[in-house]
Amino acid sequence: MDIDKSNMIHDENKPSFFAGCDENGWFPNDYSPELSVKDWMELLQDVSVFTPNALQIMKRIKDCSGQATCKQLSLKYGESSNFYNRGSSALARRVAERTKCPLMLTDTEAIKWWPILYHGKAVDGHAEGTFLWRLRPELHEALDNTDLSNVLLYVDNTPSIWKISHGTETTGISDKHKVMFEKRNVVVVHSKTKAKAISRITQGQTFMDAIHKGDYFYLCYGNRIQLLGQFTGSQPVLNPELKDGWYEREYRLISRARLKEAYIGKKKWWTPNDNSTCIKIEKSDELLFEKLILAPYFSMTLGELFGGKAAGDGYWWLGANPLKQPDVSVQGYHKEDFLREVYMTKERYHRLESLLYHKMNVILQGAPGVGKTFTAKRLAYAIMGEKDDSRVEMVQFHQNYSYEDFVMGYRPDGVGFTLTEGVFYRFCQAAASHLDKPYFFLIDEINRGNMSKIFGELLMLMEKDYRGDKITLAYSGKPFSVPKNLYLIGIMNTADRSLAMIDYALRRRFSFFEIEPGFTSSGFTQYQKELGNAVFDALIAQIIALNKEISDDRSLGRGFRIGHSYFCGKKAGECTADWMKAVVEFELLPMLEEYWFDEPEKVRRWERNLWGVFGDAVSY
Secondary structure, eight states: OOOOOOGGGGOTTSOOOOGGGGGOOOOOOOOOOOOOOHHHHHTTTTTTTSSSHHHHHHHHHHHHHEOOOHHHHHHHHSSSSHHHHHHOOOOOOOHHHHHOOOOOOSSOHHHGGGGGGGGEOOOOTTTSSSEEEEEEEHHHHHHTTTTTSOOOOOOOOHHHHHHEOOOOTSSSSHHHHHHHHHHTEEEEEETTTSSTTSSOOOOHHHIIIITTOOOOEEEEETEEEEEEEEEEOSOOOOOOOOTTEEEEEEEEEEEEEEEOOOOOOOOOOOOOTTSSSSSEGGGGGGHHHHHIIIIIHHOOOOOHHHHTTTSSSEEETTTTTTEEEETOOOOOOOOOHHHHHOOOOHHHHHHHHHHHHHEEEEEEESTTTTTHHHHHHHHHHHHOOOOOOGEEEEEEOOOOOOOOHHEEEEEEEESSEEEEOOOHHHHHHHHHHHHTTTTTEEEGGGGGOOOOHHHHHHHHHSSSSGEEEEEETTTTTEOOOOOOTOOOOOEETOTTTTSOOOHHHHHHHHHEEEOOOOSSSHHHHHHHHHHHHHHHHHHHHHHHHHHHHHHHHTTTTTOOOGGGGGGOOOOGGOOHHHHHHHIIIIIIIHHHHHHTTTHHHHHHHHHHHHHHTTTOOOOO
């Protein structure tokens, strides 16, 4: 790492800093903290030793194949070089204090600590940084056996969204105190609130350490959602009413819930019907949060929510519209990456790419679980040549989605009504400011929305031949156009019986591309080979046979086949019988019962076939 080399050389009676190097220049080769893999694994579970910042350092070095300079880490993941330098020394000190491990004999304080964690090596001037650190093998192995999925890899300056619960009168904070806290605009959580499931970090610690000024949250009392707010303070303070371990955070009120009924929808850790107190809604779940809570309870989209973020912190401003600043450290992404991640042939990829260039508006349609949304985003990345999420926006249509949500409309501001620009309008503004780069607008569940109602006068402008032409908007009276570098990708489930026939306006303006189950693609067969699981192979053989019967069924057809994504994302050790049985029982069989609701014998036959893979008999 970047350390002061003036301290590396001692006087002539003491050995040089590099005296203990091996033949490849790694230092020290004559010192060990004498900590085993088991010792490191126990330490990794100790939050007083491996703090959140320390775990981030470990995860980032591990992500660099176990060795990196401070400068390399800073450039790739964010934070300053000093964050990694001082953070590593502080971590090593805590390890030494906890374990009483031997220390390297040196009179230089800076060199005394980091060898507990690493071997070091000077690097030439062509590399980023001057000193390389490599994880000790025992620590590296312990990290391999530790779940770091919830540890932040890249620095993300965008605000997070949280669920905060004050419980019910019998299970949480009293109604009297709830009223008091709402008047003072504070939320309160006990610092000793337990962790969820097997998480390393308790909910109390999360409330104390992980929430940042500017983060958003929704508050619920048990199953009933109360309000949406934004944290205005950086640190929690002791609550004066409850004291004894209870801490509070201040917030500004954004909106009170318009629905008073108890939430009875899909259950996640962050939904009101889960017994949780302080839970972060991960980025991957934010669209689901919009669908389940933000839109129905607060009549708001994610774009509108994040539009309230203060200027100067990762956002730039175009008029009154906040737009996310492009990430200067985006990761490259190309056709080869797409073909490796998406189970599609090269020929089909080229056909899809050509179709999008030609029409500019494409709908990806297909059966459940074929990875339509995943494919849409990776297609955008492949065409851009990089994973630049500032140039990709995604919304989800529903029956109540309107022009006011999408383009522009008047919304209450606490005093009266303000003309507010919608997510599509703002994204078009961003794309028009960078006409040399492609931008992608993704619409999930596109066939659930009323296209004429949502697009209004923009329905014509989205056609390729009218891109760049201006039209006067009904609300603002200002000219507006859909830029020529903006591509629209719709996503549609062909197996949803609840939808009416597709709007003709949708068919005329979009080309339709079917995403097929990829069980026979080279990518999936390679994935299947890597798993090396005979039961998995037998299950996939049954699914392929099932798909043929579904495809041949005149009441169903190709659009109702089972997709491959139900079976993806596992490593060899994770492909267990319990996981496969859960997919069959909770994903596939309910779907078949819906497909063949009037043919129960057919459902029973396939139930026997699928359970037979595991050697399980089915009795009725």
